Amino acid sequence: MKYMLLIYNNAESRQSADMDRIRAEVDTIMDELRASGEFVGGMALADTARTVKVRDDVPVITDGPFLEAKELMAGFLVVDVESVERATEIAARWPDARESAMEVRAVIGEVTE
Incomplete structure (x- = not known):
């Protein structure tokens, strides 16, 4: 079964964290x-x-994220x-789970071309 793991974080945790350690943890999980x-795909998203x-x-369009949003x-x-x-288990190992x-x-269906 496919699962999407949504990664949430906030600007404070990214700035205060040891990014080299976090990248190493993510690399280890991704290698495994x-x-x-088990890995199907994924991407980082812009702020x-x-x-x-x-x-x-x-259409009503608003830009964000907004200052009120902590994560x-x-x-x-x-x-x-x-x-x-x-x-x-995979989500619990992801570094962002500790801070955010x-x-x-x-995933209950797939979009096909």
Whole structure:
């Protein structure tokens, strides 16, 4: 079953953290996931975002993230694992889970071209 692991963090934790240590931890996890065949894909996301809502057929666009938001989605990875417990185990090892949060979501369908 495929799971998307959503990575949340905040600017404070990124600035105060030992980035070399965090990168090394992520590299170790990624190497293990690639070796086991569980890694499907993933990407880091920029700090900026745009929200699009359509109201009365008119797009309403706002830029963000906003100062009120303490945490923002920083990236994601998709894994193909045996169970939600395994996906949760991977998320718990991710460095951002210690400072902010990781969200584990089952993928229930795929978009095809």
